[in-house]
Amino acid sequence: MFVDYLLPILAGILGLVLLCVPQQFVVVLVVALGIFLILSGFFILFKLLSLSDDTFYKVNIYVRGGLSIILGALCIFLPIKMGEAIWTTLCIVLGIFALLASVSEILTIIKLKEQNIPVKQYITEMVGMIITAIVLFLLPKFGNILLRIAGGVILVTSIILAINVKKNAPIVEEDAEVVDGE
Numbered sequence: 001m002f003v004d005y006l007l008p009i010l011a012g013i014l015g016l017v018l019l020c021v022p023q024q025f026v027v028v029l030v031v032a033l034g035i036f037l038i039l040s041g042f043f044i045l046f047k048l049l050s051l052s053d054d055t056f057y058k059v060n061i062y063v064r065g066g067l068s069i070i071l072g073a074l075c076i077f078l079p080i081k082m083g084e085a086i087w088t089t090l091c092i093v094l095g096i097f098a099l100l101a102s103v104s105e106i107l108t109i110i111k112l113k114e115q116n117i118p119v120k121q122y123i124t125e126m127v128g129m130i131i132t133a134i135v136l137f138l139l140p141k142f143g144n145i146l147l148r149i150a151g152g153v154i155l156v157t158s159i160i161l162a163i164n165v166k167k168n169a170p171i172v173e174e175d176a177e178v179v180d181g182e
Contacts, residue, residue, distance in 0.1 A: 004165045011158035018151025022144050027079045034075025041068030057111045064104045088140040098133035102126045
């Protein structure tokens with residue numbers, strides 16, 4: 001029964017954190033993004049590099065993977081050490097990187113399609129990068145407001161999820177009698 005309520009509880013905690021301490025949440029989020037960028041950079045370098053022998057493709061992958069690792073390291077160290085000016089600059093730089101990465105992704109998709117390699121996941125990644133860029137450009141100006149709104153929405157959603165779990169809980173009858181088919 002507790003497992004059914006786990007998602008609403010976790011969502012409620014996330015919503016409260018976003019409502020109460022959005023700036024500290026952003027630092028944690030940026031550090032997590034940094035870790036993701038570093039892992040993504042290594043994945044790009046070690047996994048995607050071997051998919052094509054084309055020189056332009058390889059240079060594209062080296063640049064994208066290397067920039068991802070460098071920006072990931074900056075995401076980890078700068079928010080912890082610096083103030084709001086660095087945060088704003090970092091959001092803009094990451095937004096630009098996300099847009100450039102989506103352009104790079106288009107080139108990657110073209111090269112992989114030429115070799116009949118499935119590209120659906122790369123298209124999804126490209127769309128995600130564009131959405132990420134938009135959010136990153138909006139964060140410095142509207143960050144606290146957007147995070148608090150998101151916190152409120154998540155909190156309300158967690159309450160709705162908990163009510164839904166309660167309404168759909170299986171009915172257990174203790175005095176049920178088993179009747180033999182004869």
